[in-house]
Amino acid sequence: MSLKIVSITPEFDPTVKEVIKKVGKEFGAVGEGYGPSDPEVENMSRYYTLDNKSRYFVALKDGVVVGGCGVAPFVEGSSTCELKKLFLLEGARGLGLGKALSNHCLDFAKEQGFTQCYLDTLSNMTSAVRLYEGLGFEHLTKPLEGTLHNMCDVWMLKAL
Template identity: 45%
Template sequence: MTAANWSIRPIIADDDAAIAAIIRAVMPEFGAVGDGFAINDPEVDWMSRAYSAPRSAYFVVEADGVVLGGGGVAPLEGGPGDTCELRKMYFLPGARGLGAGAAMMARCLDAARGFGFARCYLETLGGMDAAMKLYERSGFRRIDAPLGATGHGGCNAFYLRDL
């Protein structure tokens, strides 16, 4: 993949298996296995349906018709109504370092604004250094404790951004 031949679009049902495989391949790369991680969320196998809910969107990055990653937003479970969560943003190694992450972040934050959210929250794992740099470059600030009730007790880094 090169910076010139990828694009971002909304997820469709035909993408579900590819995104599930990407999530299940990338998370162990960073030690995110076992209870308390998104890899175990039931929605991983049916992302297009999960993100068809109100105020939710999921996008995929693809090159030459092959899905190489994705990311989305949805209301923060158990959190304030004006706060969304950046969710399940993962890319295969070949899609990293080409600007796709920054473009995906912009697309997700634009969608969140369009849904009327005032803030965006995310959880991640120490060791995902490139992702944390992207979050900080995108205006997220680290906070001391989790918000809401995401069920991802394995995460240990929390970020918030005003929209």
């Protein structure tokens, strides 16, 4: 088995969109207020660019897209970034890809000068919450002001 992480390019857009929608549905993250419904999902490579200090990484298992994760400014001009859209197909979980993808994003965020990283997720994504805790994210009692994902029920922050 070969595992590889690469930056998103346009040819990955349709498959990444499928993965995000499929995994979102699996965990009930469907509709307004959830990440899979964000407009950027339609064309991830156009949204995640160095121009806007963001990056999306794609996980490949034996050359096939099995997930991804991104990082972008929480709001334009902020020193806080957001870890975004970590989604892995069921067969790609437990292989260390979530941690590797997250670390790629956090390293990129540090290179871009961000001082902290925010994320929001769902409490039923228990493996993801444990991963984030292991990476040093701390739970918040409420979302950061300005979050788009008002249906999420777990909010976390990590100093970079």
